[in-house]
Amino acid sequence: MIDDYTDGNALAGPFMDIFAVDLSMAQGTCAHCGTHGMVAQMRVYDHAPGLVVRCPICEEVTMRLVRTPDRAWLDMRGVVALEIPMAARTDHA
Numbered sequence: 001m002i003d004d005y006t007d008g009n010a011l012a013g014p015f016m017d018i019f020a021v022d023l024s025m026a027q028g029t030c031a032h033c034g035t036h037g038m039v040a041q042m043r044v045y046d047h048a049p050g051l052v053v054r055c056p057i058c059e060e061v062t063m064r065l066v067r068t069p070d071r072a073w074l075d076m077r078g079v080v081a082l083e084i085p086m087a088a089r090t091d092h093a
């Protein structure tokens with residue numbers, strides 16, 4: 001049913017779970033060449049305003065992170081998906 005949805009507030013809890021973990025241990029797939037590997041193995045360039053993350057195989061940009069004192073911008077258009085190790089859930093929600 002097309003009207004069977006809730007608004008984005010429903011993402012608050014699930015996103016807090018995910019973004020509170022060490023994402024360097026996550027595995028990602030490069031959107032450009034399809035290489036699958038750990039975020040910790042990507043190349044991070046910190047000479048730009050913010051951090052630019054590149055694939056170690058094709059060298060295309062996978063992620064960008066810019067921080068100011070009260071904001072963060074995370075651009076992940078170069079990663080198809082992140083596989084994030086999580087503690088096992090017990091509530092089956």
Ligand SMILES: [Zn+2]
Nearest residue numbers: 030033055058
């Ligand atoms: Zn790549």
